[in-house]
Amino acid sequence: MASSSSASHSVPASMSQSWNYDVFLSFRGEDTRRNFVDHLYKDLVQQGIQTYKDDETLPRGERIGPALLKAIQESRIALVVFSQNYADSSWCLDELAHIMECVDTRGQIVEPVFYHVDPSDLRKLKRKYGEAFGEHSVGENKHKVESWRKALEKAGNLSGWVIDENSHEAKCIKEIVGTISSRLPSLFTNVNKDLIGIETRLQDLKSKLEIQSGGVRFIGIWGVGGGGKTTLASAAYVEISHLFEGCCLLENIREESSKQGLKKLQENFLSLVLKTKDVVVGSEIEGRGMIERLLCRCSRIACLVW
Structure with missing residues (x-):
């Protein structure tokens, strides 16, 4: 053993x-x-x-x-x-x-x-x-x-x-x-952690995630444009992503799904979590099924989207 x-x-x-x-x-x-x-x-x-x-x-x-x-x-x-x-x-x-x-x-x-x-x-x-x-x-x-x-x-x-x-x-x-x-x-440096005021917000966000308690958490960050939502979410992702079996970061999902379709977004999600470039989704329905099976199989997945 x-x-x-x-x-x-x-x-x-x-x-x-x-x-x-x-x-x-x-x-x-x-x-x-x-x-x-x-x-x-x-x-x-x-x-x-x-x-x-x-x-x-x-x-x-x-x-x-x-x-x-x-x-x-x-x-x-x-x-x-x-x-x-x-x-x-x-x-x-x-x-x-x-x-x-x-x-x-x-x-x-x-x-x-x-x-x-x-x-x-x-x-x-x-x-x-x-x-x-x-x-x-x-x-x-x-x-x-x-x-x-x-x-x-x-x-x-x-x-x-x-x-x-x-x-x-x-x-x-x-x-x-x-x-x-x-x-x-x-051993890595979170480049965002030196920004004034972010450390307090980061700790508050991490406490709301309750990472060690198990279960599923959805956290939404709402605010005006340019207020630091993406910066805060990215800093949290850098700090906690290594704790999960699978993780992914999906940017600009509204624009990307409008341009490339939901199938491409599903393929990107599965490729990032599974760490492979060979994922092909035949349809949106098939993609939802693949993601559901993946989420049932992996006990810890972190996903950051905006």
Whole structure:
């Protein structure tokens, strides 16, 4: 089963960084590239999480080592998939050592996934990890063995997801992506929150939404043109959208429905919530049915329209 990850670190204000990637995905290619990691990467990207994965993001012609180390430094979160043969790769161990260094020097967050391995295998160099280090100790990388061992021990002590033969991988991936997604919004800046007087109005609106109480809420914001209705609604959307399974923002619905018809508006809604571009609605009646089924299936959907 997967356990909810709590491998986060408190980052001092002085360590505030600018990041080019949300997530750096570290993994052993021959173990997981075409299965678990492939599905994990797809779901991360569909969630709008900018993820660095070497065979997807590496510019052609760059040397792998320096490019990967640079990408690690530019990533806010390191998501490390420890599989059985992870420690066989000197590249993976170099990545991990650099990730653990960035935890201390750049305030990076590490989220470990123990994929068919036990965390104690990392801490105590047992089973496949012990065999790999036995070979590294007498090979050309023997001078790196101690730093690699410390990095593995540190990673093995972090709380993460343990995935074994009894786990449902699709459910585990959903939990991982959800946790990553929930971490990121707190790191983003709501550009509207610096406007004078908006903070009080924003808190009032959020209290009326009663997000944690369950049920369905419809909130209407009424006022004269130019009074800040859209600004307030947008600020609320930025703050709360990550709490929902699906979310969408539909602008100028009166004008858009007049120009393109209700079917197109239904397609836009479904595409945004389902995070796909392939939604086709045959008729307005069919669109209403599709939306009804979607709303029944998803327990938490946020939609902002004006």
